Amino acid sequence: MKMLQSITARTGQPLGEPLCASTPEQVDACASAAGAAFGDWSSSDGGTRAALLRALALALEADRAELVALADQETGLGPVRLNGELDRTAFQLRRFADIAERGVAFDFVNDPAVAGGPPAGHPAMVRQRVPLGPVAMFSASNFPFAFSVLGGDTASALAAGCPVVVKAHTGHLLLSNRVMGLVAEVLQAQGLPAGLVSMIQGGGNDVGVRLVQHPAIAAGAFTGSTRGGSALQAVANARPRPIPFYGELGSTNPVVILPALLAAKGAELAATLAGSISLGCGQFCTSPGLIVLQDGPQSDAFVQQLTTALAAQTPHSMLTPGMRQAFDAGVEHMVGAGALALLQEAGTPEAPRPFLAQVGAAEFIARAELREEVFGPSSLIVRAGSAAEVLQVLQAVGGSLTVTLWGADNESDETRALVRGAMGIAGRVLFAGVPTGVAVTAAQQHGGPWPSSTQPMTTSVGDAAMDRFLRPVALQDAPAWLLARKGQPC
Amino acid sequence: MKMLQSITARTGQPLGEPLCASTPEQVDACASAAGAAFGDWSSSDGGTRAALLRALALALEADRAELVALADQETGLGPVRLNGELDRTAFQLRRFADIAERGVAFDFVNDPAVAGGPPAGHPAMVRQRVPLGPVAMFSASNFPFAFSVLGGDTASALAAGCPVVVKAHTGHLLLSNRVMGLVAEVLQAQGLPAGLVSMIQGGGNDVGVRLVQHPAIAAGAFTGSTRGGSALQAVANARPRPIPFYGELGSTNPVVILPALLAAKGAELAATLAGSISLGCGQFCTSPGLIVLQDGPQSDAFVQQLTTALAAQTPHSMLTPGMRQAFDAGVEHMVGAGALALLQEAGTPEAPRPFLAQVGAAEFIARAELREEVFGPSSLIVRAGSAAEVLQVLQAVGGSLTVTLWGADNESDETRALVRGAMGIAGRVLFAGVPTGVAVTAAQQHGGPWPSSTQPMTTSVGDAAMDRFLRPVALQDAPAWLLARKGQPC
Secondary structure, three states, X not given: OOEEEXXXXXXXXXXXXXXXXXXXXXXXXHHHHHHXXXXXXXXXXXXXXXXXXXXXXXXXXXOHHHHHHHHHHHHXXXXXXXXXXXHHHHHXXXXXXXXXXXXXXXXXXXXXXXXXXXXXXXXXXXXXXXXXXXXEEEOXXXXXXXXXXXXXXXXXXXXXXXXXEEEOOHHHHHHHHHHHHHHHHHHHXXXXXXXXXXXXXXXXXXXXXXXXXXXXXXXXXXXXXXXXXXXXXXXXXXXXXXXXXXXXXXXXXXXXXXXXXXXXXXXXXXXXXXXXXXXXXXXXXXXXXXXXXXXXXXXXXXXXXXXXXXXXXXXXXXXXXXXXXXXXXHHHHHHHOOOEEEEOOOOOOOOOOOEEEEEEHHHHHHOHHHHOOOOOOEEEEEEEOOHHHHHHHHHHHOOEEEEEEEOOOOOOHHHHHHHHHHHHHEEEEEOOOOOOOOOOOXXXXXXXXXXXXXXXXXXXXXXXXXXXXXXXXXXXXXXXXXXXXXXXXX | OOEEEEEOOXXXXXXXXXXXXXXXXXXXXXXHHHHHHHHHHHOOOHHHHHHHHHHHHHHHHHOXXXXXXXXXXXXXXXXXXXXXXXXXXXXXHHHXXXXXXXXXXXXXXXXXXXXXXXXXXXXXEEEEEEEOOOEEEEOOOOOOOOOOOOOHHHHHHHHHOOOEEEEOOHHHHHHHHHHHHHHHHHHHHOOOOHHHEEEEOOOOOHHHHHHHHOXXXXXXXXXXXXXXHXXXXXXXXXXXXXXXXXXXXXXXXXXXXXXXXXXXXXXXXXXXXXXXXXXXXXXXXXXXXXXXXXXXXXXXXXXHXXXXXXXXXXXXXOOOHHHHHHHXXXXXXXXXXXXXXXXXXXXXXXXXXXXXXXXXXXXXXXXXXXXXXXXXXXXXXXXXXXXXXXXXXXXXXXXXXXXXXXXXXXXXXXXXXXXXXHHHHEEXXXXXXXXXXXXXXXXXXXXXXXXXXXXXXXXXXXXXXXXXXXXXXXXXXXXXXXXXXXXXXX
């Protein structure tokens, strides 16, 4: 039997007893149980779904102290961040409870018959949605609550009427098992089957691949690396019956700063940006990994200010020893690819030091290695000769969760072109503030063109996240009894 | 230089002079020109888009007699059907013109700032959509107008703000070139670039593959076989930057008839179904290729009635010699896989004869070959022992554009279960009428789980078809000048 060992993030020492990896039989059993739970849950009403989601939020909050302490040991993210993340997780469970209760999953378009022959005449049609089926949900390393067992993927899938099989992240195994215990208690208390939300764990990719391949699984949801997500998407595509795979992958999140703003308040922007780059030790999918400047004295001054501000940051430990190794390797790779290091210090075994480098736009555009995400407290300054070259840099990036445009307050040919360029490659465009921090709200879009997402038309954060798990169906000449269900699946 | 030859469908004889296949350079030039046209078209207003779409509809209608005559020579579909299809094509161009003019592509969700820290507090957000970019559109064999140069894919992509490069179908090359000539005239008359809608042609899959691989192409839209669509989807996925590929593929379109209805009006249903199976020589993606019955005397009688009614049908010629060969091979394959032929006649060189076969549910479920679509006037009766076994048959089908449920007028455990089973595998569920004929309307859903579509959350017919080409973007703290554009891309 394969064993898994949780690790104390700050020391690299084993934490607690080893845990058994899920066997192939256990993976299959979870998928089958989710399939068995699907029928009743898919036809549950909004009130039932809301009651489950609210009880799950309450269970997290009730055990807050213990959960946060455990999460802090396993991730080193600190109690302030982790308490905030637990708040957010409970908030989004309740938000999807409200959405379920409002009946959003049961929305329907009523399209009455039009007399006469085609093309104008048509039979009575109704357009509504059905839940896809059991979702294979892959937890992220960097959000032990909000993108994990009870994170947004689980909340939105349950609200849509889909059971969930969670693949726990090895970076916070004890916490995941503890939260899964709470889930099991809530399911039992509400008279719901254990298979509605279950969990598997494993050290390699074998359990996850087996889960995605299981015939009962109808969709995948993933937050993590481009490499891991691409591999699982290929598995989803290679099934005898391919299924949608929603991967939220890597992203460099360019920050474009226009010269006039830089001249006016460079020092302030440098401090803000340094904080965002090192926040959570840079372990955010929206961490600003690229800063695009136009040549000029204000940019020279800003680079100095940012180097100084970033040097003053003291990041905490990274989530796992593997991620620290990947960060160190990524920094080496970036320098090897021709980036000029402005700030490169060895760090301690416990925590890395921030990394900052600079490169010319032409080189950045020519060398794909320079466009790879370095996950951690790292950013690359790209120096462009003109606004037109800034646009070429964005085109070379091609896809990102966010683009931040500072200094586009006034309309001009240049700002219009930059906004068009930014919107053309990003899921979210910010005009103030920093990209780290993704609000859970109606208009949010957390997903963009490749490589930031496998399905750029969808979002993994915000109200529209539920749409990933609902498939449209048209009913033609539906009988009265079915129409009376008003969009609720049978 | 590779040459292409149009064929008279009814005789198999060459029609007109040979045409040159597009060279790789021509394919690249079309994609690049579409990329160059994207900027202005993506920021065009609804009125501009509507004017183009309406002028295209008018141009089709103005040359109706000539176009229908040419289409009839190349496809053998007959003037009644082809005039109706031209009407439908003009209708959907005008429908997307209306949609563009109403500003549907510019819809936005305004999500004002909420004071306070996260998770409840958040910055001002707006959710709107941007056009994806140039679309590679693959024409279908079986709809020389409605799923071709100016079909629904082109109309919805243009309405969304996307240029289109059409891959002409070799089954109606002369018509496609004639229609493309009209398009070029309209573009010129409206002062729009020729690259906004252009066309390539080729005999093998090389030009299509090259088109999908071109960096300027942002999405694919395809109507055709599961094999062809899967191959192109794999190309789209294997790009350095994968793109969405919307494939509307093969479908068996099960028709489930409940015993009571069969007993009451079996003869009438048999006549209706025989007409639908042989309509257009069975060359519809929604042709009823499976009929699922429960054992009993009413089913035995119905099978006789259907056999007689289908034997009385005289299908016209198939679209191309290759499709006729594929039909004959598909019939052999079905019989070889164990289906009992009820109606199997050789046909003439000009036209096939309808094929009808029968098989038990257990065999159907066990043998995947029996579930393959036979494109043409063909249907397979599946005999189930119970309503539960009917559900297992639907489960084995797994994905279909349509399921038709005749006799589910009253609510019961059985009808609820059947509706759930049908909605679980289909994009459209019909309770009356036949699946052939897909209304162009607000609630339509033409797309379902694999193998009927590559992207089952989307539709290729109806108002929602435009959504395939619009990607959501969230704007955070957008400046006033940008908000004043009210969702219109820069």
